Amino acid sequence: MTLTRNWISITAAGLLLSGCSSALTQNPDSSADALRLPGNQAGTHASPWETRATGSRDSIGRKARANTTAPPEDLWQLSRNHFELNLESDNPRVASQIRYYSKHQDYLDRVTDRAERYYHYILQQIIERGLPAELALLPVVESAYDPFAYSPSRAAGPWQFIPGTAKHFGLRKTWWYDGRRDIVASTDAALTYLEQLNKRFDGDWLLALAAYNAGGGTVSKAIRKNTKKGLATDFWSLDLPSETEAYVPKLLAIASLVKAPADYGVSLRALAVEPYFAIIETQGQIDLAQAAKMADTSSEEMALLNPGFSRWATDPEGPHRLLVPIDSAMQFENKLASLPAEQRVRWNRYRIQRGDSLSAIAARFNISTAAIRSANKLKSNRITAGKTLLIPGPANTSLAATVAQDGAAGTREKLSYKVRAGDSFWKIARSHKVSVSDLASWNKMTPRSTLKAGQQLTLWRDSSLASSAQRETLRKVGYSVRSGDSLSLIASRFSVSVADLKRWNGLNKGRYLQPGQKLTLFVNATDS
Template structure:
């Protein structure tokens, strides 16, 4: 397990930049190292369920000083430098150059995590441009959530997270765990790099849009007798911008002084140590032991969804280096059985495990394990032992539930009134937005979701409205019957014509299909429509 990253080790790690590249995972050879330089080994096992649980081994003593500013070290390890004159790169170079505040934001947000990311990249002898990939993916926000249900610094979607062994439970989401997701993202890039014959640009394109999409584009070009490099492929618009953005950002940081842009330095040293907790622990208690705020615990450990770590692991916490020794000593004085509060609860008539779990902010599996229950059956009068948070929910402000509550209250500042809707079978954000006559993107944002997220029956959604609409009255909302329609564009079609045909508006079609209203439709293009079939009578 990667438990502690000391300053001596972190300095030695950067010597890896001068090692000979032994594998095929880097596109360019590096300067050969001397016999006295350290070699890196890791105890990470390929295919490990818990990624990020690695430990650096066999580090020789440092033989030279590393750059004191981490940005200097990063820029010295850039390898993808042949594209600075590309017009698409230049376009985004100018875009970022005109937004120095954004660069400062990136520098501030990344300061907690950048040293760990750079170490992981150096271990793999990969281009250090990848240290900036989270800036493009999430703006270095570990709590970021976007379309396709992508989450975390590296924006893993569920299917790729499963492929890379990132667990997702009620308590924990490996996609947001900085340690685990960083290891998984870099391993995935290496996998794609190998699959696309050592081409880093194609590997990045596949990371963004999927290997199938890139392979399909390559086959099209080969069939047409065209080049198959990244710049020659026809890829999704987001992917075509993705790589130029990264290359532009890395070049701007390299030339920041020349461009007159001040970027706050980041010390080239570890910002946290990873400490074994030997079991589940209340995050408020952990914060108290370390002498830091609960929010700070969450910022360093954003993978934990709730008020405590996952009872099934990972059993570790990243703690700021200045607090690590205090935390380690304080933790040693508390037996594992006392790192959570426990309460006894007498089952009432009508209770079920799911009701009790929701009431006490825990999950069914934990209740069953603590009480050695073999099934979900319980009886009135039965006594259950339940884990409970040591503080009120509001103190865990960056837990998943509290982040959702904060998102749901954002509409309050606009002077609108809140309406709550409980999700029923067959409903989606699209159908609910039509029913309440609100924008689906706003509805998703109010509930910390994205428009295409699936809904769970019984989930309570907040809807902010200027004037409450009674959906039980005789208005159009109560009579609406919304159906999903797949429509294939025909010759002569336009967004306006399709909108008129199905009694929807142009902006809705654009939102549903993530298309630009200023661009022409192509015959054969398939559109998703959410249509009120009661409005189509006689058409």
């Protein structure tokens, strides 16, 4: 396994500019070579962290670039050094957003706390590509820097990719993994997308940003409309969706606050210039709870650094890498090197019983049928009683319970629940800290099935990282009813039940949905 350090100490980078090399202060025993970006050699070219001096602007508001050896005080200062957009506008739309954000110091504090884990990496990627540093603030607008953010349009992750766009840019979604939430993969995809949009709109970043929100076709259509009327085709002159017309001003307003917080009566907690995490290649699947223990960090921290993984382990198909706190990177790498491959994920042996189905076995062990087929090299879902299946499970036995059936070692404890009057899948799932989709699957039902008082349900209780992550990813989503929508259609789209939809919104049988009506839903982001 290889420790892939595609990060660099910004303090060290400042020294590189003056012809020196330096090791990270957190790890004084590291060699200077270990700190260089892949392919870099000391002194062969300028550091990717060199700052840009303020100067004249070109026709579309970009700053002229110049080098300086002054080391940044923190990441906010580094961002300012690399700002390129025109933030000196007194546009009323921007001013309105500045007034809003400047009145919500508590919101800025929360976003800063969330961003601390990811901002160094994202800013680094932006600077290395030669892009405006304001783009590092785009996740503030998109998701408030919450990697588990989920929207009514089914956009997910810090950069809020919708399923179609995510697929186009190679962000995979499996039972194990969602690339939209992966910090490394989603950042690469988002910056590539933004570069393409910037090129499409002839280097105009405001149009590119508008297209990121509304789609390139929408912006192009608005430009064509203005061109036919002989009107200006800059962002401020276009007739765009109201959300998009506010979207770009939001980013410019936040960048203005970062540029001169004191001018607007706000404060920004300093973000250290040192990397928060290191990226370590694992060469295969690994249990996340075990990885957290090896890195001497909490399971919650491991989940926040690796939000792309939806279950208790990394995806067996990859990506085979983990983000771990920078201070424990060497420790983790050393322990990983000495860990036998067969101990990275626990394998349970299950003897197939008469009447079993692959889907029922998968539900019992909280795993997908595809994962079982892959582990056992099965070409279909057909199984034979008496045969034995290998079922992957958490490697950390202290986190594993015992399946109370046939003495099979497993990862979950079987429970029985009697449905009461007023119960719903959502209510039962939330009280037992499981997902609605799992609860329905265990009982060979769908989240939209009707429950009856007295009905017996089967639950499998898990104390592993997976259930912990699921508890953290329940998101409140506001939805605006569209023409042609029905309760069943909306429920199906978000994998919830009609009964829950009615209960959350106080709906009754005699009331019809109206276009524009606002609904509230509670959605598990890892299942959507």
